[in-house]
Amino acid sequence: MADLGETKSKLFKRLNSLTTKRFIRLMLSFSILLVFLLHSSGVLQVTLLDALERFSYDVKLNSTAPHTTDHRIVIVDLDEKSLQQHGQWPWNRGLVADMVSKLLEQHQVQSISFDMVFAEPDFSDGISVLEDVGQYLPQEVVQKWQRILDFDQQFAQVIKDQPVVLGYVFQQNSEDIINQLTEPSTLLSPSIQEKLDLISPKGFTANIASLEAASPISGFFDNPIVDEDGVYRRVPLVQTYQGGIYPSLALSTLIINQDAPKLRLDIQQEQDYAAIEGLYLGSNYIATGALTDVYVPYRGRQESYPYVSASDVLQSNEPIPILKNAIVLIGTTAPGLLDLRSTPLQKNYPGVEVHANLISGMLDGTTRHRPSYSLAIEFLTLMLIGLVIIFSPFINAPFKHLSLLSALALAHTLINLYLWNSQLVIHLVSPLALIFTLLAFQTSWGFFIEARAKRHLAKLFSQYIPKELVNRMAEAPESFELSGESREMTVLFTDIRGFTNISESLPPKELSKLMKEFLTPMTEIIHKHNGTIDKYMGDAIMAFWGAPLPDDQHRYNAIHAAEEMVEALKKINNKFATRNWPTLDIGIGINTGMMDVGNMGSEYRMAYTVLGDAVNLGSRLEGLTKSYGVSTIIGEDTFRNLDGILCREIDRVKVKGKDRPVSIFEPIGYQDLLSPDEIQFIDDFNEMLLKYRAQDWPGCLEIIQKLIKRSGPHPIFKVYLERIRTYQKQPPGLDWDGVFVHTSK
Structure with a gap:
């Protein structure tokens, strides 16, 4: 009898647990429906739904506009x-x-x-x-x-x-x-x-x-x-x-x-309620919303x-x-x-x-309007769809449940388009969003307990590789192979200048704290601008844009990240000064091109990374920042078709290990925000480069002296002054193409 009682107790606990979970799921489903109903009635504003409604309206309008000319x-x-x-x-x-x-x-x-x-x-x-x-x-x-x-x-x-x-x-x-x-x-x-x-x-x-x-x-x-x-x-x-x-x-x-014709309002009245439904112009009628x-x-x-x-x-x-x-x-x-x-x-x-x-x-007679009774239509539509989904007999039969929801979505869309063609504007997105939200909630409900360990593991993994990649690996691990794919991307390298001396001046624990204080905000900036951290290499960071998720703004995102990293370093150094830590200075190299991206490695260890000549060039560009005394250098493929960001061409070079010369640029800032003096400085510098490549050494020196007088000394002026003095003594020859060969990394 004791065993039977214990068995009954366990059974009741399981039934009670099951009933409780079903009740909670039911209450949460009703809560989701309530949010949509409150949004529909105007009590609660859901910005995303409003934005999607506007987007759906624009799509319908663009799809049905006649694109003809009215000569009247x-x-x-x-x-x-x-x-x-x-x-x-x-x-x-x-x-x-x-x-x-x-x-x-x-x-x-x-x-x-x-x-x-x-x-x-x-x-x-x-x-x-x-x-x-x-x-x-x-x-x-x-x-x-x-x-x-x-x-x-x-x-x-x-x-x-x-x-x-x-x-x-x-x-x-x-x-x-x-x-x-x-x-x-x-x-x-x-x-x-x-x-x-x-x-x-x-x-x-x-x-x-x-x-x-x-x-x-x-x-x-x-x-x-x-x-x-x-x-x-x-x-x-x-x-x-x-x-x-x-x-x-x-x-x-x-x-x-x-x-x-006489203008008259079509006002519908019932006791204390009144609403405008249209305008009369003589015998003509124009249906309108409540605000006319x-x-x-x-x-x-x-x-x-x-x-x-x-x-x-x-x-x-x-x-x-x-x-x-x-x-x-x-x-x-x-x-x-x-x-x-x-x-x-x-x-x-x-x-x-x-x-x-x-x-x-x-x-x-083709003006569309949102009638005063549209709120009632949308409220009842949401209520009907919500109740059908919540009390669906197929909730535990995934295929039938999905078929029912698809039928509801299709029916609502067709009715909405019919009303659109009847010159009525009724919200399309909210009922569809309710369908997909309830579907997502009810589908995922049964996996909360099972996925807890997976989510915990994903949280730990996200510290090392991008969250998007973790989610995709969790959804379809069989789709990730050692082989990668080739696509146009942008890579960024950044390195702390003089790090060897810094590391020798600090105890290991202090150095570890310093690196954490430096790498954490820099990583946050890269993630903020949709970048993927490839790896940390001591004091260096390698990141890329355009994978695992495509990014058609990868050039801009990388440059925006670099600009914010340079600004963030000022705050970091102010913080370091209070701890008597050394001041940091960084160089950033950015390059764009075709790269191989994917899981690379062996059967024992893999890394999601990028490879290719464009990647190697990005690393070389970072190394050149110290030579020219600038914080950021971008390659010519990054500069190409860059709109809104003004850049200064620095030089045309061959880097170590590369036979093809490339032009390198320094991003200055947003063109609309630059002062006339800053734009003139760039124009003068570009004129200096033209004279330099034409071997007009006196003209080149004259412009450099003018620039130094205006903005003060800069390492890049020293670079060109030294070259010009050398070329004046030993001219490079008539076939010289203006390219400078760098022999070190």
């Missing part, structure tokens, strides 16, 4: 050509009035919209001068010249009672009011306004009074709902200010081209609409055919005027084309 809308461009011929913007209003007059009368356009604001009077005219001298002139002369010189009034006369839309800007964070707005398109009652979640700016910058009064309608061109990554995906069609509804520039353009926002229906990349230079409009004496009956937007693509936007299709996209896409989309 023409952009009159204040381009570089126009600015060169008529002066920098802003032009005087007389010239703008002339352009508008030509567009309306000579080119017979349908309407004109300005993607700009005329917030200040035109001070380019001579009115102020006339006021000073007017007291000495007859009154009729003064009045005549006032009519001639008042360009603002001329501009106002040209646009009066014409289909011309002026632009203005609302301010979301400033209460500054510049000039006055025109009358709103419609008014909201205070009770309705309280219920709606409309965009309500605090201030604005409008056009001067004479122009605002002359224009039949205006529209704002600011976008207060740009996404967090700065990309223009959606824009509001209206904003509300002091109870008035004001349309955007695109919507105002549509209004004026449809004989100014729509997603910009980009047709394609830049120039999806015909462009005409503003200078061509001004100078043409004949009608330009493409302008006839066109909706004209006047804007700029000139980089100096800073009207470029980041869009899902292109980073630097003309802001005026954003309005063009909106107008085109509203004309065709």
Whole structure:
């Protein structure tokens, strides 16, 4: 009976343990579902999910954009050509009035919209001068010249009672009011306004009074709902200010081209709840989100609409055919005027084309929107998918479970694409992420106990080889053989200068502590920039980029790591000074090229390493840093196609063991951050190299002396001074190629 009782006790313990584990798994699964539900409802923000949703939207947009040209809308461009011929913007209003007059009368356009604001009077005219001298002139002369010189009034006369839309800007964070707005398109009652979640700016910058009064309608061109990554995906069609509804520039353009139909909001109300679902323009309807926002229906990349230079409009004496009956937007693509936007299709996209896409989309009914009820759809979708997965009868049958989840993912994706083609934007990523998160959790749950020892071993192993390699070895150890593969990579060597003397001056324990204090931060920097530590060789470090995981930025990552290592050494030396340890100085050599990478070694011991001529050259470059007195030297293959980092060519050399000469460079810094003096120094040094290779010794010496006077003595100047003196006595010959042969490592 005692044995039976003991057996029962063990059985109950196992059942209790099993029940407890299942309960914990169930609770953790519900916790995962809860996180997604809270994110969907807006209570919890998961940055990664938001970023993935934006990415999925961009992919769908790029995949379905028609990439056609809409000739109904023409952009009159204040381009570089126009600015060169008529002066920098802003032009005087007389010239703008002339352009508008030509567009309306000579080119017979349908309407004109300005993607700009005329917030200040035109001070380019001579009115102020006339006021000073007017007291000495007859009154009729003064009045005549006032009519001639008042360009603002001329501009106002040209646009009066014409289909011309002026632009203005609302301010979301400033209460500054510049000039006055025109009358709103419609008014909201205070009770309705309280219920709606409309965009309500605090201030604005409008056009001067004479122009605002002359224009039949205006529209704002600011976008207060740009996404967090700065990309223009959606824009509001209206904003509300002091109870008035004001349309955007695109919507105002549509209004004026449809004989100014009355603008009316489609507001759905239930007791204390109210939400906007769209806009009525006469008999036309535009579905929108709750903020009256729509997603910009980009047709394609830049120039999806015909462009005409503003200078061509001004100078043409004949009608330009493409302008006839066109909706004209006047804007700029000139980089100096800073009207470029980041869009899902292109980073630097003309802001005026954003309005063009909106107008085109509203004309065709292709604007997409995220309806007010989308949250309910997404919440219910997550709840349904989550409950199906959590209570799946196939949870312990991996193949059937995976098939079920795949079917759920496919069904959700197809439904989402159907809604997309129906002009509705519903989140795609969150339900897919929930499926894969629950799958990953439930699949890995049964392996926690079994994998504990493996994880512990991997943790220890990660101190010696990269974590990524440990994970890949653990997942598929049979895939790692002694043979490697060949790929383009970047290798870095760094060494402590004068380490022999340092090691002789310190006891072994102190030396060991010193090396740990040096190697730890240097290793952290290399890992931070995605580098793999190959090995420590006494006081030296060998690292590489591009394996085990591919890295298309391996050149940049290696150079960034080198730069940070040099900076970190200053802090290390400050710390060493407090311990009376010697100051360290390092040299860094970086080279890029084809290398053999993989597990190399014997049956008894293997090492994940790189081999090849490019690796050997990297080691030689590190050795040259002391000769030239620089901290970092990179090879010509690393320098090639390097964008944004300015480098100084140091020399063209043959290193020991290599027959082919190579150019070597010193990375100076980011080009945008260098001062004009630093850039001039590099230019002068390059000129010195040209004279040196042309055997113009006097010219070379003259530049070196100028550089020394400007920046002080440097070992590299000493190198060239000694060579020049030698070559002056013993000329290298006419066939000399400027290459210096180094005979030591």
